[in-house]
Amino acid sequence: MSGQTYLIAAYLGMIGALALWTWTVFARSKSLESKIDSLEKALANDESE
Amino acid sequence: MSIRGEAVALLGLAGAGLTFWLGMTWAPSVSIDAFKAPEAQRIFYWHVPSAWAAMLAFGMLFVGSIFWFFKRSEWAWRLHVASSEAGLATGLMCVWSGCIWGAAEWGVPWDWTDIRLNTFAMLTLLSLYLVLGRRSQPDGVETRDTFAAFGMYGFVLVPFTYIATRLWQIRHPGPVVATSEGSLNSDMGTVLLIGAISFTVLIIGHVMAGMRLTKLELRLEDLQNRYEEESR
Incomplete structure (x- = not known):
């Protein structure tokens, strides 16, 4: 592998890692929001019963 | 309308991609006499x-730890949590890019005798300890105090890392910006500036998103406790 190709591979790997990190934050945020939503509904149902 | 941290982080990520493209295609090459691996020098636009x-x-x-x-x-605890994660991600990025450059330029990815390399690695390990420690311990005032103390005392490594190459230049190159020597070409300086702005935006976005995430985690924990109490 030439120096330039090696460098591009290293760079793309790092951009991929940054994108993965950003996506993880998105996914964790969405998952937490849906769990909170479900619990709030469950609690509201319990209170109305 | 509130600006979501995720949107800011995406903007920073796009800027990091632009820095990569400019660094590879637009920034001038360095002298073959000055470097053993002149192509590898382009990783500088990502590393710095x-x-x-x-x-x-x-x-x-x-700041989060102190407050x-x-x-x-x-809010300070949320800042502590979000910035330890952001410090870990960017610290690892810096160490990794430095190892790639070191392997090409020096022939070894790491030099255990270089002060700058080792103090920076200790900072990254500190943030790793804070991230993993927080995830494995139940939340509480004592736990938070312990991690905050590490966050406060660990900060002493930041100015130490900054001045390390000025006081003891062993292997890591000396400063190329904010120095009287002014050895940086203007096109190189432009790409470096775009990189610095992009990474600043990225880190601000991630800290904003991380703070919101911690708020959601605490809210979920509170709701779960309430739900368990009402179910009894």
Whole structure:
């Protein structure tokens, strides 16, 4: 592998890692929001019963 | 309308991609006489901004730790959590890019005798300890105090890392910006500036998103406790 190709591979790997990190934050945020939503509904149902 | 941290982080990520493209295609090559691996030098446009972003994150970690420890501010704890994660990600990015460059230029990815390399690695390990420690311990005032103390005392490594190459230049190159020598070409300086701005935006976005995430985690924990109490 030439120096330039090696460098591009290293760079793309790092951009991929940054994108993965950003996506993880998105996914964790969405998952937490849906769990909170479900619990709030469950609690509201319990209170109305 | 509130600006979501995720949107800011995406903007920073796009800027990091632009820095990569400019660094590879537009920035001038360095002299073949000055470097053993002149192509590998282009990783500098990624390495320096990620180090800058890591230092910003460690600074925010210090502020969060201080305000939690002395003022018991909830926002400060959230800042501590978010900035330790951001410091870990950018610190690892900096160490990794440095190892790639070191392997090409020096023939070895790491030099255990270089002060700058080792103090920066200790900062990254500190943020790793804070991230893993927080995830494995139940949340509580004592736990938060312990991690905040590490965040405060660990910050001493930041100025130490900054001055390391000025006091003991062993293997890591000396400063090329904010120095009287002024050895940086203007096109190189432009790409480096774009990189620094992009990584700053990225880290701010991630800290904003991380703070919101911690708020959601605490809210979920509170709701779960309420639900368990009502189910009894």
